[in-house]
Amino acid sequence: MQNSGQYHIDKEILERLIKLGGVELLNQMIDLFSETVPELLEKAKEAFEADDLKTVERSMHSLKSTAANLGAMQLHSISEEMEYLAVDQGKEKISTLLPMAFEKYNIANTILKTQRM
DSSP states (O other): OOOOOTTTSOHHHHHHHHHHHHHHHHHHHHHHHHHHHHHHHHHHHHHHHTTOHHHHHHHHHHHHHHHHHTTOHHHHHHHHHHHHHHHTTOHHHHHHHHHHHHHHHHHHHHHHHHHOO
């Protein structure tokens, strides 16, 4: 397995996925991440712009789990914080974190694509 940019992706989680289901599972999970995360982020962005914090909360809850499953821990942390902020009506902070979530996704996705086997 190539260097996974440990700061952005937890390599141990990727190795556990391989042990659980082999390279095929890892590749499927990476593909699913690449397909679903942009949709979740866009849904959260649109909901935020429409002042629909309940949908932001749900999108971030899903994103939090998806990110953790592939070791994208920075994205996981941001989505977890945004999930809680949505519950607490923390719109100002969400407006700062949302662009960061897109950035962390792009970094994690780029790294994960190099981990496909």
